[in-house]
Amino acid sequence: MSRSKKLKAKQVYILANGDLRLSANRVCWKEQSRVEQVLSKAIQEEGWSVIRAHDFDRKKRHGFIDSQKRGIEVFRELDPDAPLIIAECVWQYSQHILPGLLTHRGPILTLANWSGMWPGLVGMLNLNGSLTKMDISYSTIWSKNFSDSFFRKSLRQWLNEGEISHDQSHVKNITLLSLPISEVKTGRSEARKLLANKAIMGVFDEGCMGMHNAIIPDELLNRTGVFKERLSQSALYAAMREVRDEEAEAV
Template structure:
């Protein structure tokens, strides 16, 4: 795939102003290195959103802002880089990436201090779940080593005793059902971490969506002894 110039760049950040300001230097360094690399291949990078002089960072910091950034691209088939040197909220860019028709490349730093890699793994997981491709290749394909994967049928058989316990638990779930409390499902844009309800329902498990504010309220009105007993 031959990539035209310029290549546009977006950077998803945190939703918290202080976090974005603190981490901006690391992001700026990553983008400078990325620019240098692309220039060596005779390509230029253009930011799809500018540095904000008031906020003192250049991150996309809300879902609405991300939608606007993608709407303002010259077209929906331009080559695009999502560059991350920090922890990021995936929903800031996921909406735009779902309809982007051009090639998408995700790039992150490798730092123990600035978790760009962690943020990128979360975004890539969301993209994978949404069936969005995010690799550039001149030709061929990337084949990942999956030799460590085994079929469930090849795994060691469990004892009849444990199998009977499992069957009883499964039968109980299907008959009496179970409620799984979920706090802030998909928070920080983690679309990849959401287990679809229709899959859980087949197992007899149903979600009760809870809020952290409700949890905090109950914590103030519940004695420690009662909480420990539960």
């Protein structure tokens, strides 16, 4: 049973989902801590106060959620109706927090630093894809220094309205696109062949990096004539060790 305490008006959670690997979390924690301080300042300047959703772990020396078990424990303590910001400066394993996000009723904002050094942006995009796949509503934003006008305006809108309205004028409805007749015929012909003859797709440890978004449901994939053969990376490595150098060099 949830032991959550209701947040007051104009209070918002900041949550940091992390990697499964201790070394990655430790390396990225310094940048995560810096970004959270800058982000908290920006939020406070909008008249809101920040509540960190979970504590820093002194033994592990980082403040990331680093397992699905830990994620479930954290969400048990949170107000399910409160606004929640997921701030990322590290590659993150989405399954750590998807169970909690599935039943969280408050507005969700995914946020990352724009950096060529820290993997927060790609981690956030992994999470975004997973949330979209699970049909969980969220807004998203990123910034290099969290002081630019676009970020501040977007943050203000999310805090006050619970969502961010991005310009989508570049997006086109796929049903309005028209392909050349010859390409349509080729596509349909190949699709019929695939459905009739079937194909096997080898998949190594799907979801192993926390990429829930990359797991294609079998019941959808099978309808196209493609079927998964689930393979193990460890089994591949073990088999590779049995290959003699002469055999490998002859390939």
